[in-house]
Amino acid sequence: MDEVIIKEKKVIRLIISGITFLIVCIYILTVGIIERNLFLIIIGGISTVLLSATLIFIIKNALSSIPLLIIDKNGITDISTLFSVGFIGWQEIKSINVRKKSRKEYIIITAYDLSKLMKRISPAKRVAIKLNLILKHLPIEISALSLATADIKFNGLVSLL
Incomplete structure (x- = not known):
């Protein structure tokens, strides 16, 4: 069998979407901190951490030549x-x-x-x-x-x- 390498392309939309959602998560976290709303702080904090990690992974893979x-x-x-x-x-x-x-x-x-x-x-x-x-x-x-x-x-x- 010949080697088949499947690489990533068209990730710009994915990165833009990720940044948009990250901004929303940071906004929710900020509102939670300002209003001292524990629920918003927890949701905003967890979402911000998870989305940041995912976005870093996506950007790292997009910039490297590592195939999927x-x-x-x-x-x-x-x-x-x-x-x-x-x-x-x-x-x-x-x-x-x-x-x-x-x-x-x-x-x-x-x-x-x-x-x-x-x-x-x-x-x-x-x-x-x-x-x-x-x-x-x-x-x-x-x-x-x-x-x-x-x-x-x-x-x-x-x-x-």
């Missing part, structure tokens, strides 16, 4: 989100399916031994993936939304796999 996804003869390397597991060898993959959940499409990768994959990733990612499991997300899923800025359409990726 690499598919080659050895396996799949998923770097499309903060919670991606990274490299998964073909011999570690039990199945690849497409699932629709809440009107969003996902590529679901089922591994033979998930605990082996979890040991290879950082503790922070491990915690994030465990939180995703609590929220009923599967540990290895590639969202059509996370590939919205990619240089390949979701259906094109599905046909490659």
